[in-house]
Amino acid sequence: MAFELVRAMAGIDGVEVVVFAGGEPSRRFDLGGLPGVRVVPVRLGAVDVRQLWRWRRIVKRAGVDVMFFPYHLGAAPLPGVPAIALVHDCIFESDTRFAPSRAVAVAYRAMTALVARTLTVATVSAASAREVERFYGRRVQAGHIIANGVDPALRGDPAGTGRLRAEFGLRPGYVLHVGAQRPHKNAAVLVEAIAAVPDARLVLVGSADERFADEVGPAIARFGVTDRVTRLPFVPEELLGSLYADAGLLAYPSLVEGFGLPVLEAMVAGTAVVAADVPVLREVGGGAALYVEPRCGQAWAAAIERLLTDADLRDGLVAAGAVHAARFTWGAAAERLVAACRAVAGSRQEPVLTER
Structure with missing residues (x-):
């Protein structure tokens, strides 16, 4: 999802996408070759407790205006920096049997609750938005529901x-x-x-x-x-x-x-x-x-x-x-995400940042 969103957002006028990427090159996706995309290496994993105090400095140095976290467990509160975190689902919350252990479920809910309280929340479906409100008391705005796209070239041969x-x-x-x-x-x-x-x-x-x-x-x-x-x-x-x-x-x-x-x-x-x-x-x-x-x-x-x-x-x-x-395109998803980022940033048409 993150790669497709980055590629689509990079084609929107007035948007620069800065991607914070790990040191290891991706075997599937080459972000560095995309026009309108700036890749900044970081030494933080997708879920790393050190991010709670390191992200603000990294973001300030990169000169970004909005932070988008495509996986909410990789998110961190950033005082003074508008940020959106994507909560994909509430699977662990819906039934305890769906979590691998009680310890994982407790930690997951604690982190998600922190994100829901401190960041703007987006999600991928209206159903997930209802679940976020049900479990965390946080209403997801309609404009922050970013449905996935699908590859239109997915055909057999x-x-x-x-x-x-x-x-x-x-x-x-x-x-x-x-x-x-x-x-x-x-x-x-x-x-x-x-x-x-x-x-x-x-x-x-x-x-x-x-x-x-x-x-x-x-x-x-x-x-x-x-x-x-x-x-x-x-x-x-x-x-x-x-x-x-x-x-x-x-x-x-x-x-x-x-x-x-x-x-x-x-x-x-x-x-x-x-x-x-x-x-x-x-x-x-x-x-x-x-x-x-x-x-x-x-x-x-x-x-x-x-x-x-x-x-x-x-x-x-x-x-x-x-x-x-055919209604589900990455272009439409990117337009909705950029609109959400601009709203969160106070309508400034300046760089949008994503993290993976």
């Missing part, structure tokens, strides 16, 4: 299809889920569902989080679908478009999210979506997805079978999804 088959054994038509294997992702319900849909294949893409017990593996054994479920911790980024495009559908059963970008990525790639019927996914998917009670395996099985067998329904969702997803 024959070469990608060939690689998916050769390298991972994937044949088109599978039921796809994309997301780290954590409890709030609720992926085990898809294993239960796939067991009830004859011949359907489930592909789960996402790394395991060793802080949590594996819920998917035991479910695969319990329902006897070892031969119909493929777990892939990683798929190369250049194959992402083909991964989505070759799927019969994307199933996204998360119990809570900050946003839910895979829903839009699937729509851009021309794949129908069935998602959990929770507020944030209704917000992101709009009228272009099918919605299911998140914990009901039978409901997921029925929805999956319906989408795999009803070509008219599937084609209708694909067409609606293409129109819907």
Whole structure:
């Protein structure tokens, strides 16, 4: 998200983007080559307690007017420097089982509360804004809801299809889920569902989080679908478009999210979506997805079978999804962020700073 916002903001008239970056070069993103972007090396991690007293000096030396923290746990109160911190979600707060430990949950809430009290808060969805107000008593202004964009070029191609088959054994038509294997992702319900849909294949893409017990593996054994479920911790980024495009559908059963970008990525790639019927996914998917009670395996099985067998329904969702997803652009996100930064800075059209 940060890279796309920086690239889009740098193209806005009157904006200079200063990026405070760690000493190690990024393997994925080259910010230094972007016009309108100045990169300033810092020796602070994304979450480092030393930032509480070091950021003010760093920012003053760089001569910036507004500080934007794209991850709120990396934020710090900066007396005299307007600052916006992005709170992506309230997943740990919504259910104690979603936090890796009680200690992590307590520390996370303490830091988030400090940020909510001392900085301007932005977030990525109206649903997350409501959760910030619910848990921290801080109302997020409508203009500070910065929805994610989605890559409009996320498409499949024959070469990608060939690689998916050769390298991972994937044949088109599978039921796809994309997301780290954590409890709030609720992926085990898809294993239960796939067991009830004859011949359907489930592909789960996402790394395991060793802080949590594996819920998917035991479910695969319990329902006897070892031969119909493929777990892939990683798929190369250049194959992402083909991964989505070759799927019969994307199933996204998360119990809570900050946003839910895979829903839009699937729509851009021309794949129908069935998602959990929770507020944030209704917000992101709009009228272009099918919605299911998140914990009901039978409901997921029925929805999956319906989408795999009803070509008219599937084609209708694909067409609606293409129109819907086109509204989510990084350019629009950058415009909203710059407007928020200018408002926080008192409407001065001067440098905007981001940190990663």
